[in-house]
Amino acid sequence: MPDFSIGVDLGGTNLRIAAVSDEGQLLEKITLGTNLALGRNHVIDEMCDAMQRLSGKYKETGDFLGAGIGFPGLIDIATGRLRKAVNLPGFEGYAVREEIERRMKFPKNDARVVIENDGRVAALGEQWRGAARNFSNAAMLTLGTGIGGGIVLGGKIWHGMNGMAGEFGHVTLEPEGRPCGCGNRGCAEQYASASAIVRMAQEAIARGEAPTLARAAAPANELGAEALYKLAIQGDEQAGRIFRNFGRYLGLLLASLVNILNLEMFVIGGGVSSAWDAYAPSMFEELRERSVVYAATAPPDFSGSDAFGKKEEGAVAQAKNRNERKTIITRALLGSDAGLYGAARVAVLAR
């Protein structure tokens, strides 16, 4: 049996813990609710119990290589503290790595605890085992409540100097745009996240411009991104417009990232990324218009809505074979497991 590490994804809603072999096989996954109402100690206790259970079980057949934990927020890697964590009340300033190490009672200089931002570990997961597995350099955007992000260079997370590189969600897209929780205005996550899609629908309903959406939202007055996507692919004009608008903003963000980083692959993840055929055409159109680097490196036969599946595999093969490397923008493959793979990987890379 192989050696293994543990990856944890601590979100505002779910707490997921997995044992992953060092060859990248997910051995076992435990999914719990994140019971924030009971306090951070309770959450950390539950996490550590599950980690103990998994490490105890698989330790009998392989070496335990360490644990990586992805948190939503700005993390100070040097001190192991959470600097900013709007979705984890009570965690700001918390010396979370120290607390976990204390509970886990790892022998010194053996298995270690590594804490990371959730966007960074998802990027590493997709690069290690997902959409970017054939590339050593890639970036990923996870579109959810906000926008998570991460840059992987040479198969490792590119941290920048304090572990904060990859804050794509707070890149300004509209200088005079919507206020963001970070203090800025017009941040990408106000326009190209899952919550932005829902908000755009609510605004269209409130303006009386979207009667079909208003009907779909009634009586509970709720309309999620998934329901909107279904309406869009059924041909609802308003829903379609919202996804096209979302695609344009996503393209605008990607255009900047491509111009700055010139990476081989950009992976789009998060639940809303699966609405690809509703937003990809306008995303690619915006990218071609706005990024001089993308225009020079776009795969020749990519045309937006069909830029996945067979053609995507073809472009990847072509990029590798002809040594004419192209910028591939594609969907994530691992879904919500990306963060578990990445967190497990980060523990091994830290050894």
Place this chain on the structure above:
Amino acid sequence: MPDFSIGVDLGGTNLRIAAVSDEGQLLEKITLGTNLALGRNHVIDEMCDAMQRLSGKYKETGDFLGAGIGFPGLIDIATGRLRKAVNLPGFEGYAVREEIERRMKFPKNDARVVIENDGRVAALGEQWRGAARNFSNAAMLTLGTGIGGGIVLGGKIWHGMNGMAGEFGHVTLEPEGRPCGCGNRGCAEQYASASAIVRMAQEAIARGEAPTLARAAAPANELGAEALYKLAIQGDEQAGRIFRNFGRYLGLLLASLVNILNLEMFVIGGGVSSAWDAYAPSMFEELRERSVVYAATAPPDFSGSDAFGKKEEGAVAQAKNRNERKTIITRALLGSDAGLYGAARVAVLAR
């Protein structure tokens, strides 16, 4: 005597060639005009003559390690061709590396010719011998007709996959903004370059909003960025407003770069960068407001206009000593020689 390499900076106006020791001492510099009217062969001949002269002279006292040449434009590093070079008519598609190697008749596998984008070599120059010499990771923006850029990671140019990483000038700042030569609208170089300053002044004059600038521009109807800077520091309100506006856009661009890259140091170069005290306060204000990463990592006692000189040195020392690393934004130190140092360095690194 030390070993040496040759660095070349081929601009639309000047052609400069320097011999630089591998320890980073500029041994000799030749400055010529770039006589584009006589055709690209003439320009390349003049460049190669000067390179032969310098290599012949210093070869007697040290080994010649190669030549690096910085070009304004998008370069395909793999093929040694210029893909896009708006300021060098006739050079697009030109197999420039091959041509230079043919003329220089280097012995095989010995000294080599490396071609690079001018923004990238300037960044490497400032990282090797200039403002960022104490850091191995840094980015530089050169503000001129356009905006040159480069990212240095681990003491080497970060190329991305095709050598195009660092196209900061074409990051979109205003989605519905001014058209740019690259095909996009609202590119950074339309707002935060030296030419943008001059254009903003011309527009203010044309709108009749800047009588003092109109007087200063008459009778030749010319007003350069330097003259505008002098007016600004003499208290001219319109000139001051133009630099503040420029600083805001530069801050907006830097905010995105800091959020994405989280580097230790960002160096601002190009002639207009010396107008620092006219634009730095609004640049820092914008950065603090717009970048969650900058806000978390800004040097505590930086306050814009006095963020240079003694305080800057202090912040660098502090950053190194306390292991609490801060984001330093500072002016370039090497002026137009940055590209020569960087081009010479790139030849040595390529060996």
